[in-house]
Amino acid sequence: MNDDFITQAIAEDRYLKALRLIDRFEMEIEGELKRVAEEFISGTESLFADGVSRRFKFARDSGAVLAHARVNTGMNRVASAESGADTLTLNITLRWLDPAEYGISHVDGALCVAGYKINGATSEDHTRVKQYTEESDTEIQFCRDAYNNAPGLIYVPVETAEDIREGFELLKKHFWDYGAEYGVDPDSVE
Template identity: 35%
Template sequence: MTDEFLTKGLENDRYLKALRLINQFEDEVEAALHEFNQRMVDEHPDLFESRTDTSTKSNRSSSSGIATHRINHLMKGPRAPEQDKTQRLNVHLYWMPPTEYGRRDVDGALRTVGYKVKYADPAIDEEVAEQTRNRDWDIETSKNPYDSNTVFYRHVSSAGDFKGTMDTLVKHFSEFGDAYAID
């Protein structure tokens, strides 16, 4: 660290302003994810209990990604399958190296707004991913770098992209969410 760098951080409380900006940004992301999560649950309420903790987890030093913001919502409603590892709807904003998702078209961090169903049957994930591709949904699919499930996502660059992606993913889950229910 140079003296100039330290001085700049101290001048006009720049360091404190940067921390406040980070906290404000994370609060805005978390609010958007809570809205996204609730809209997803509203599409298939029988997959979820009404009183489930939906706390948001933000991590600036993720082991697999650059940063993560996510909600894991337990799928334990009357139509959710019983299994050893209970399924969870995961809605998120992940900041990833593009190579983790096989993307060479993104310069810088891949910012994915998406969802996955953790601990879902991989065959169901593959069927939903195949139907997503065959029906020309404006959604990318990828094996998730954190676990064995498929992630449905879009790369976003603005608040408008974020909101439009949420709309698209809610419609997608509306159409395909029943695949994750009891037969």
């Protein structure tokens, strides 16, 4: 045990201050992600069931995703017209990525991104959306999904609170344009 470190942490309330800072940060991010989720849905109501629930989670990890906050919202879409196809979920997220895990060398430290993905979507749908996006010459980027429950993450790098707001505004418009490209309406499945 490092006696000086422990003594200072107790005497100066460093440990308690760190916990309070984490709690406040997570509370602020949760509020922002829930607000953003409402906006994503407001422009694409037909893709979501009425009164759909939202699930929030904040987690830390030692893998390719170092930490993430996310809001999951069930969609009124299924992956395909096949019987028993998975229901899709919109995942809106703020992530801290290990740049080396994604082949990114120009970032010193973690890469923070605002992003979204469609859990349960097919690779074909995601590839089509990626092609449409790349043709429009936008700031939006794509990478693999470290959790393997979506074909990829759609993201914008962020460094400030303003970047987060602007990034999610760009991503929201992207989802409004391309969200219906993922899956099919379950009422059309026989």
